[in-house]
Amino acid sequence: MTRIWNDPADFADEMIDGFVAANGRHVQRVSGGVVRSTEVPEGQVAVVIGGGSGHYPAFGGLVGQGLAHGAALGNLFASPSAQQVHAVARAADNGGGVLFTYGNYAGDVLNFDAAQERLRGEGVACATVAVTDDIFSAAPEERHKRRGIAGDLAVFRIAAAAAEAGHDLAGVERLARLANDRTRSFGVAFSGCTLPGAEEPLFSVPEGRMAIGLGIHGEPGIDETDVPTADGLAELLVAKLLDEVPAGVDVAGARAVPILNGLGSLKYEELFVVYRRVSQLLAAQGITIVDPHVGEYCTSFDMAGTSLTLLWLDEELEALWETPVDTPAYRRGSVDQAARRSENASAAIDAEAVPESDEASREVAGRVRAVLETIAATVDANVDELGRIDAIAGDGDHGIGMQRGAKAALAAGTIAAEAGAGAGTTLARAAAAWADKAGGTSGALWGVILTSVAERLGDSGKPAAAQVAAGVAAGARGVMDYGKAEIGDKTLVDALVPFSESLQRNTDAGADLRTAWTAAAEDATRAAKATADLLPRMGRARPHAEKSLGTPDPGAHSLALIATAIGGLLHPEGRNRNA
Numbered sequence: 001m002t003r004i005w006n007d008p009a010d011f012a013d014e015m016i017d018g019f020v021a022a023n024g025r026h027v028q029r030v031s032g033g034v035v036r037s038t039e040v041p042e043g044q045v046a047v048v049i050g051g052g053s054g055h056y057p058a059f060g061g062l063v064g065q066g067l068a069h070g071a072a073l074g075n076l077f078a079s080p081s082a083q084q085v086h087a088v089a090r091a092a093d094n095g096g097g098v099l100f101t102y103g104n105y106a107g108d109v110l111n112f113d114a115a116q117e118r119l120r121g122e123g124v125a126c127a128t129v130a131v132t133d134d135i136f137s138a139a140p141e142e143r144h145k146r147r148g149i150a151g152d153l154a155v156f157r158i159a160a161a162a163a164e165a166g167h168d169l170a171g172v173e174r175l176a177r178l179a180n181d182r183t184r185s186f187g188v189a190f191s192g193c194t195l196p197g198a199e200e201p202l203f204s205v206p207e208g209r210m211a212i213g214l215g216i217h218g219e220p221g222i223d224e225t226d227v228p229t230a231d232g233l234a235e236l237l238v239a240k241l242l243d244e245v246p247a248g249v250d251v252a253g254a255r256a257v258p259i260l261n262g263l264g265s266l267k268y269e270e271l272f273v274v275y276r277r278v279s280q281l282l283a284a285q286g287i288t289i290v291d292p293h294v295g296e297y298c299t300s301f302d303m304a305g306t307s308l309t310l311l312w313l314d315e316e317l318e319a320l321w322e323t324p325v326d327t328p329a330y331r332r333g334s335v336d337q338a339a340r341r342s343e344n345a346s347a348a349i350d351a352e353a354v355p356e357s358d359e360a361s362r363e364v365a366g367r368v369r370a371v372l373e374t375i376a377a378t379v380d381a382n383v384d385e386l387g388r389i390d391a392i393a394g395d396g397d398h399g400i401g402m403q404r405g406a407k408a409a410l411a412a413g414t415i416a417a418e419a420g421a422g423a424g425t426t427l428a429r430a431a432a433a434w435a436d437k438a439g440g441t442s443g444a445l446w447g448v449i450l451t452s453v454a455e456r457l458g459d460s461g462k463p464a465a466a467q468v469a470a471g472v473a474a475g476a477r478g479v480m481d482y483g484k485a486e487i488g489d490k491t492l493v494d495a496l497v498p499f500s501e502s503l504q505r506n507t508d509a510g511a512d513l514r515t516a517w518t519a520a521a522e523d524a525t526r527a528a529k530a531t532a533d534l535l536p537r538m539g540r541a542r543p544h545a546e547k548s549l550g551t552p553d554p555g556a557h558s559l560a561l562i563a564t565a566i567g568g569l570l571h572p573e574g575r576n577r578n579a
Contacts, residue, residue: 002301008197009404012053012075019060023328026064028341030091032084034060035070038338045163045172046070046092047099049156050085051108052077052397052439054195055216058152058298059102061329065338067160068327069094072112075404076195077217077397078440079107083432085115089124097125097169101159101176103148103216104130107441110483114444125169129176131155133185133309135244136213136222149216150261150298151183153330154311161323179317182249185259186240187307188233189214189221193264193300195396198387202396212236214307216263216300218396220547230270234277237308242285249312252286257321259293259309264302268295271306278308290318297330352429357422357459364423364462365416371566372413372430376406378565379558390554392547398442398554405438405446422459427451441483442555445492448482449475465513469503476500490534490548492555499524499563514570521563528552528560 005011020029027034033050040046049059050072059071070092072080080088089098100116102108109130116126132143133151148155158179162172189211192201195218202218205211210228211221228236245251260275262268275294282289290313313321324333357365379386379402386399412433416426427450435447449472456471457463476496485491502523506516531553 002194002196002198005196008195009400009407011196012073015053016060016073019056019328026326026328027060030070030088032080032087033071033073034063035088035092036063036065037340038065039341040069040094040338042094043096044069044094045096045099045167045169046089046094047101047156047160047163047172048072048085048089048092049100049152050074050080050088050102050112051105052079052217054193054301055298057296057327057329062153062156062327064325064327064330065335066164066323066325066327066332067330068156069160069163074107074439075397075401075437078401078438078443079105079111081436081439081443082111082114082118083436084439085112086118089115089119089126093124096163097127099159099163099169099172099176100126100128101152101155102130103152104132104144104146105148105217106483107439107444110441110444111439114482127169127173129155129159129173129180131180131183133180133183134213134215135184135186135240137215140244147215149185149187149309150259150307151180151185151309151311153259153293153297154183154257154309155179157323157325158317158320160325161320164323165320175316175320178314179311182246182312182314182317183309184241184244184246184312185307185309186212186237187214187261187263187305188212188236189263189303189305190227191265191304192220193218193303195301195387195400198396202391211305214263214303214305216298217394218300218303218391219394230273231277233306234274234281237274237306238278238281241308241310246312253288254286255288255290255313255318256282257290257293257311257313258282259297259311260295261293261298261307261309262296263305263307264296264299265304266306271295274306291321291332354416354419354421355425355459357420357425358461360462361422361424361457361459362417362420364457365421365426367569368423368426368430368457369410369413369417370569372406372410374565374569375562376403376410378562379403379406382558382561386554386558389551389557392551394554397440398558401438401440401442402446402558405434405443408437409434409450422457423463424454424457424459427454427457430454442492442558445479445483445555448478449496451475452478465507465511465516468513469500469507469516472500473504488534488537490531490536490553490556492553492559494531494534494553495524495528495556495559495563498527499559514567517563517570518567521560521567524556524563525560528556531556 074080131148213222390398413430431450452475453471
């Protein structure tokens with residue numbers, strides 16, 4: 001279990017600060033993560049990687065000469081926010097464009113894509129390759145839905161080597177895709193991991209049993225079997241990967257890089273015992289082993305588990321694989337040490353000017369602040385339960401992510417309201433802070449919801465109930481457009497859409513906001529409970545669909561809790577129909 005922390009909510013930020021302090025020769029801190037502390041040739045493509053914290057040496061430990069140019073680092077097991085990704089990419093870009101590459105998880109895709117579109121709007125050329133190496137998380141015909149696990153290292157290294165070799169953005173993207181197409185991984189676990197501050201692991205495995213097909217975010221395995229011997233484990237890992245060899249690869253005579261990855265608690269000696277048999281099995285198939293890797297490359301805190309990755313080489317990939325690398329946690333060959341770049345700490349930004357507002361809107365801003373206080377208190381009161389629900393088929397970070405987002409929103413909204421901002425500006429700044437600090441899918445989607453409502457509130461006058469309902473409706477549409485989820489996918493949408501439709505219907509019928517909101521919250525609560533009967537079709541819970549039956553979706557559940565709590569703040573019936 002994780003034993004050392006201060007405030008669990010601050011763990012990721014404090015970890016990054018300590019990592020940078022210990023590795024200044026390789027990395028420097030920027031807003032959102034880290035970039036190389038060494039000079040990069042002008043015009044070289046910047047390879048920006050990233051994901052949640054808790055996977056060291058991925059992702060920050062892989063930044064340095066010959067590998068990544070920057071890493072966006074999210075909260076524990078939560079994707080970095082779009083703001084974080086954008087900030088790291090801007091700091092890493094040196095005129096050659098940016099190649100984003102990361103594990104294929106819903107929150108990462110949402111936030112990296114949002115940052116990419118923003119950068120393109122600013123004139124920065126960008127491309128993306130999401131890593132999809134985990135063979136157990138989707139069928140071969142749905143490889144685009146597969147997760148990225150320890151195969152991240154293979155794709156990251158090829159992409160960065162292509163950049164070092166002087167390929168342009170299109171060339172780097174092509175080679176990264178080739179590496180991803182020729183990389184396969186499969187993993188097992190003997191016990192789950194425990195997040196800082198948590199009393200229980202995210203999942204457990206019965207004594208004498210082994211979970212197979214695990215993820216790297218504390219998700220439980222997809223299947224379970226008896227614990228084999230070390231040789232039996234090696235035979236299982238190799239057999240699964242040889243069952244799905246990339247198109248165009250002839251196993252006999254092939255050349256491959258094997259990566260036996262420890263997930264946090266297995267000792268290196270145990271991994272060596274397993275690799276002894278792995279190497280024998282690969283050689284028996286006529287495979288030439290190139291540069292074998294045995295160690296920790298993509299962990300999951302203290303998870304006891306391992307995965308085997310095979311990168312099937314061709315001449316082009318093998319030549320790139322020989323590129324020297326020097327990062328805090330990963331070194332290969334010998335690099336010519338580059339000069340240190342000047343310190344590039346994020347410059348202090350003056351507080352944004354507060355747009356003009358009238359007295360009526362500033363009064364509503366005070367109510368917005370009260371709503372934010374209620375949201376934060378509601379999340380605090382339910383944070384453990386939200387994490388427990390999420391851990392059943394997901395990664396258990398929903399409570400922590402919501403807590404970070406709600407607290408950041410309250411802080412930003414308070415500053416804005418005290419500076420004289422109107423209701424719209426107060427809520428808009430809270431929305432931006434929530435999306436930035438929470439990260440992950442829920443952070444991005446709550447940012448969309450709150451921003452949509454803020455646009456309808458404006459900074460003048462007292463908004464009518466219909467304006468609030470219109471803002472919620474716009475938020476629901478935005479969430480569905482942004483996250484691509486629909487009713488029945490077992491996501492936040494399953495509670496948000498019924499809430500929005502009820503609110504709109506009742507305000508259209510003339511109900512005041514309190515009456516309409518209360519009825520809508522009841523509808524959202526019923527809809528959230530009903531998600532217990534659904535199988536997830538999106539997100540990290542999708543590979544564990546059966547495990548989630550009987551448990552509501554954590555995003556839908558938290559939305560219903562918040563909607564109910566806000567209802568208690570609204571003015572009693574009969575005052576007026578304004579917010």
